[in-house]
Amino acid sequence: MSMQRREFLKAMGAGVSAAALSACAVSPSRSGPKVVIVGGGYGGATAAKYLDMWSNGTVDITLVDANPAFVSCPLSNLVLGGSKQIADLTVTYEGLRKRGIKVLFDTAQAVDPLRGTVRISNQQDLPYDRLVLSPGVDFLYDQVQGLGGEAAQAKVLHAWKAGPQTVALRKQLEEMRDGGVFAISIPRAPYRCPPGPYERACQVAWYFKRAKPRSKVLILDGNEDVVSKKGLFMKAWNEDYKGIVEYRPNHVLTGVDAATLTAKFETADDVKADVLNVIPPQRAGAIAAQAGVITANNRWCEVNFLSFESIKVPKVHVLGDAIQVAPLMPKSGHMANQHGKVAAAAILNAFAGRAPNPAPVVNNTCYSFITDKDVVHVASVHQYDNEKKTFATVPGSGGLSPGPTALEGEYAFAWAQNIWADMLT
């Protein structure tokens, strides 16, 4: 077990019981059709809960996740700012287990779509009638020279999957000298959570302003401009965090020197930092590649948006960050939760011999913390367009905050509690 992971499990503290850490007690099988779900994050846990609830507990559901508890990426930037602990974002799978869903703490190794099985450890095969994959993202380390090895990855952290890396990055920030530079590298879109890196810059700046006021936050963006909530973030950097945050566009990362914490770019000059945070380019999680459902640019999984079934492999549904999204649909936890519900309904319809709902509507809200309590949001509504066979944003729906407020901060914390309850109880 790596040092980061050991320290992380300690930090999760009371959040995870000893029982949850073992491959857990399994409920007896149900007589209905079998659904296996790989990934108990925003997409997969939601699908599990709604398949159970809408089938009145008749579908035989097995949820497989590599981690013993759910750790939320939303709010994880607050751990870097120091106003929250990782235990505050950790929720056990007990609620799903109590429903009678089998939750296995294991890593899915392979999918055999012809036999309809998922291989987990100990050569065990889980049979399925329908499979749901919501594995999130994996990192394309081969696109960042010098970041391929374990030692470099332990030094130049991503913290783009909440957990041990979040705790370790906070430790690096605490240990940094006052007057140091925190540099964050953002990949070209599409990547997980468009506003997330800019929120992170705010959170680190919030911490520096109080604890290390001579320090700097350098945003090295692989994109031509701020990808999300531009005006709101720019205002925060030019006002609240003036003199701390500096934004530099067109910084496409090509490599790092982990020994000297130097970032190298396609066209811009090298940047040396005291804490270097690289969010690498991403693609659908490895199990999606193995299952053969990656169909777009060798990175993402195209799905039928009425059911989230793979366009290539029948009876395999893909949710969340792993999919090739519809236009203007963000890779967000809120959206993955919505995918989970559309897919659960479509799977139950398929079991009953019925077609899926022909007109699904989904929505998204992403909150970003500018300080420890002042927050902004962006929202949107997406309706299935039968002609184009994709989701399109509903004209006039959604919107953007005029500016950060503490009231929106309360809404953001309530959003988190509500969505965790929606997925996990």
Ligand SMILES: Cc1cc2nc3c(=O)[nH]c(=O)nc-3n(C[C@H](O)[C@H](O)[C@H](O)COP(=O)(O)OP(=O)(O)OC[C@H]3O[C@@H](n4cnc5c(N)ncnc54)[C@H](O)[C@@H]3O)c2cc1C
């Ligand atoms: C810093 C940050 C801030 C964010 N803030 C927000 C926000 O405010 N609002 C918002 O809506 N979204 C936010 N997001 C985005 C959000 O976290 C993701 O969009 C969301 O987690 C996607 O859900 P998912 O189900 O696709 O993947 P995840 O939630 O990552 O779940 C994937 C799960 O699959 C498991 N897994 C993967 N492969 C296997 C395997 N082979 N076997 C077993 N288990 C496996 C993993 O352990 C993981 O638990 C943020 C992201 C980050 C990084």
